[in-house]
Amino acid sequence: xxxxxxxxxxxxxxxxxxxxxxxxxxxxxxxxxxxxxxxxxxxxxxxxxxxxxxxxxxxxxxxxxxxxxxxxxxxxxxxxxxxxxxxxxxxxxxxxxxxxxxxxxxxxxxxxxxxxxxxxxxxxxxxxxxxxxxxxxxxxxxxxxxxxxxxxxxxxxxxxxxxxxxxxxxxxxxxxxxxxxxxxxxxxxxxxxxxxxxxxxxxxxxxxxxxxxxxxxxxxxxxxxxxxxxxxxxxxxxxxxxxxxxxxxxxxxxxxxxxxxxxxxxxxxxxxxxxxxxxxxxxxxxxxxxxxxxxxxxxxxxxxxxxxxxxxxxxxxxxxxxxxxxxxxxxxxxxxxxxxxxxxxxxxxxxxxxxxxxxxxxxxxxxxxxxxxxxxxxxxxxxxxxxxxxxxxxxxxxxxxxxxxxxxxxxxxxxxxxxxxxxxxxxxxxxxxxxxxxxxxxxxxxxxxxxxxxxxxxxxxxxxxxxxxxxxxxxxxxxxxxxxxxxxxxxxxxxxxxxxxxxxxxxxxxxxxxxxxxxxxx
Amino acid sequence: xxxxxxxxxxxxxxxxxxxxxxxxxxxxxxxxxxxxxxxxxxxxxxxxxxxxxxxxxxxxxxxxxxxxxxxxxxxxxxxxxxxxxxxxxxxxxxxxxxxxxxxxxxxxxxxxxxxxxxxxxxxxxxxxxxx
Numbered sequence: 001x002x003x004x005x006x007x008x009x010x011x012x013x014x015x016x017x018x019x020x021x022x023x024x025x026x027x028x029x030x031x032x033x034x035x036x037x038x039x040x041x042x043x044x045x046x047x048x049x050x051x052x053x054x055x056x057x058x059x060x061x062x063x064x065x066x067x068x069x070x071x072x073x074x075x076x077x078x079x080x081x082x083x084x085x086x087x088x089x090x091x092x093x094x095x096x097x098x099x100x101x102x103x104x105x106x107x108x109x110x111x112x113x114x115x116x117x118x119x120x121x122x123x124x125x126x127x128x129x130x131x132x133x134x135x136x137x138x139x140x141x142x143x144x145x146x147x148x149x150x151x152x153x154x155x156x157x158x159x160x161x162x163x164x165x166x167x168x169x170x171x172x173x174x175x176x177x178x179x180x181x182x183x184x185x186x187x188x189x190x191x192x193x194x195x196x197x198x199x200x201x202x203x204x205x206x207x208x209x210x211x212x213x214x215x216x217x218x219x220x221x222x223x224x225x226x227x228x229x230x231x232x233x234x235x236x237x238x239x240x241x242x243x244x245x246x247x248x249x250x251x252x253x254x255x256x257x258x259x260x261x262x263x264x265x266x267x268x269x270x271x272x273x274x275x276x277x278x279x280x281x282x283x284x285x286x287x288x289x290x291x292x293x294x295x296x297x298x299x300x301x302x303x304x305x306x307x308x309x310x311x312x313x314x315x316x317x318x319x320x321x322x323x324x325x326x327x328x329x330x331x332x333x334x335x336x337x338x339x340x341x342x343x344x345x346x347x348x349x350x351x352x353x354x355x356x357x358x359x360x361x362x363x364x365x366x367x368x369x370x371x372x373x374x375x376x377x378x379x380x381x382x383x384x385x386x387x388x389x390x391x392x393x394x395x396x397x398x399x400x401x402x403x404x405x406x407x408x409x410x411x412x413x414x415x416x417x418x419x420x421x422x423x424x425x426x427x428x429x430x431x432x433x434x435x436x437x438x439x440x441x442x443x444x445x446x447x448x449x450x451x452x453x454x455x456x457x458x459x460x461x462x463x464x465x466x467x468x469x470x471x472x473x474x475x476x477x478x479x480x481x482x483x484x485x486x487x488x489x490x491x492x493x494x495x496x497x498x499x500x501x502x503x504x505x506x507x508x509x510x511x512x513x514x515x516x517x518x519x520x521x522x
Numbered sequence: 523x524x525x526x527x528x529x530x531x532x533x534x535x536x537x538x539x540x541x542x543x544x545x546x547x548x549x550x551x552x553x554x555x556x557x558x559x560x561x562x563x564x565x566x567x568x569x570x571x572x573x574x575x576x577x578x579x580x581x582x583x584x585x586x587x588x589x590x591x592x593x594x595x596x597x598x599x600x601x602x603x604x605x606x607x608x609x610x611x612x613x614x615x616x617x618x619x620x621x622x623x624x625x626x627x628x629x630x631x632x633x634x635x636x637x638x639x640x641x642x643x644x645x646x647x648x649x650x651x652x653x
Binding site (some may be wrong): 042358 | 523531539547551554555581584585586590592593597599600601602604605606608609610611616617618620621622623624626627629630634636637639640643644646
């Protein structure tokens with residue numbers, strides 16, 4: 001997003017990236033719907049489970065369970081170049097072309113004004129930035145009960161996709177019990193998505209094929225690589241891949257960027273007038289620590305605590321597979337008990353079909369033969385509720401770089417993360433409240449799955465915004481204190497991490513940081 | 523494992539899971555998936571050998587393992603076969619949800635009870651086989 005803003009402002013922009021692309025030998029996914037492919041395509045195993053069943057995970061539940069074989073390149077080389085040492089935190093990072101956006105769930109919530117302020121973001125400028133980003137990527141949304149938690153002040157957007165039967169029923173039950181649920185702090189609405197329901201340029205509207213976890217053939221879901229592909233056509237944009245940025249050294253007239261060439265491990269130095277880091281909160285933290293830090297320096301870390309709960313809608317068990325099922329979340333349920341639109345937790349509801357039965361079966365403590373019979377019967381009534389909670393900095397959440405001779409970068413990222421008693425108590429009580437609310441809407445929780453800290457894949461706050469010039473802090477413009485021309489345009493600066501997914505907000509912030517870079521030119 | 527023995531194993535697993543034969547494609551995919559370098563401990567070796575000699579025991583052992591050794595190599599192989607079968611047009615009808623009458627609940631209840639009974643037997647059998 002920052003690159004697009006700079007290019008549009010006619011700046012000369014170079015993007016350095018590792019940028020691993022999908023294997024060229026990967027099978028092309030036909031433009032057919034999930035059910036048709038299941039019934040007819042003899043090559044479906046290649047994209048549903050991967051060659052050699054490489055996409056069939058075994059062992060304990062971890063993050064990224066929904067990363068399917070066509071998107072596995074999201075994880076390539078991460079262990080080698082972004083090593084992490086932690087017994088308490090398991091992050092998911094990417095060196096892929098388009099980063100974590102390759103598998104992003106498309107949720108585009110605006111933060112509320114109180115949450116923007118708490119995060120250290122300029123609420124007035126952010127509201128305008130949200131619209132800019134929405135116009136660029138295409139967002140589908142609905143004006144409904146939960147507007148102040150979802151689309152906020154967004155004006156131009158496309159209509160939300162049609163809900164499938166599971167979500168339609170839940171939403172109808174919500175409307176029937178709205179008064180009671182609202183009084184308890186629950187507000188439900190359509191999730192704004194980076195998904196188009198009308199054609200936009202070369203991108204085609206959503207075709208309801210229920211291949212959302214596998215295919216981007218029509219580009220109806222916005223992915224960062226779509227924007228990078230477009231930028232590559234511009235004369236003032238250069239994309240250089242195959243380089244891992246390690247650190248920078250700011251000189252008088254320029255900044256040197258030290259990189260590792262991933263093809264041969266050699267170090268290469270680039271130069272630039274201004275440097276914008278947007279490697280994600282963890283990636284940018286590594287670069288800054290290498291550049292300006294000393295051994296032992298610690299940075300704070302924010303990450304939304306996350307769990308998911310499979311729920312059953314009894315009225316939909318034992319039904320036939322649904323043609324127009326959606327893999328993306330369709331409904332968001334906010335819990336804002338204080339009615340302040342600040343500090344709410346959010347549950348995203350997902351129907352289940354295209355991620356196949358086998359992924360469900362392994363969680364059932366029965367023999368596989370009977371588990372298949374049972375889960376096949378239940379699957380049509382299954383809704384997954386993924387619950388995110390806000391996060392504040394504490395002394396128990398931090399990261400630091402430690403030297404290591406075993407890694408190509410010469411270091412590894414040590415992360416420590418835990419919740420205190422108050423945080424745990426609040427989360428437990430909120431999750432209980434969500435479970436009760438879902439029961440009122442005809443969906444009954446089967447169990448709670450805790451995939452561990454880091455599994456929300458929402459990271460922030462490693463270089464917090466500050467009005468005071470301090471090491472490892474960002475000026476509100478995004479400029480890194482201690483430098484004149486280095487900026488950070490991802491979520492590193494957030495002082496607080498609201499529960500709704502941060503993608504839309506970090507893109508809006510990136511746009512603003514890029515604007516600041518241009519304004520501060522000269 | 524030789525091709526012959528992986529084929530036999532794949533056929534046994536498919537018959538157990540779906541009461542159908544494995545297709546040539548399924549056999550090939552299973553061989554590809556299994557011939558990776560996963561080390562098998564003594565207990566799993568014994569269980570696999572026992573299952574090969576006594577095919578009737580597969581369901582019982584499968585039922586007991588979630589409680590004794592949930593990530594057993596036996597379960598992993600069965601799971602891989604299950605995924606291979608699901609991702610095949612030859613078996614889609616065994617996996618895609620179908621409209622069922624309310625009376626189907628009786629069959630579900632029976633399957634549940636059967637699973638519990640097998641699990642109890644499995645717990646005993648696994649301990650005997652792996653001692």
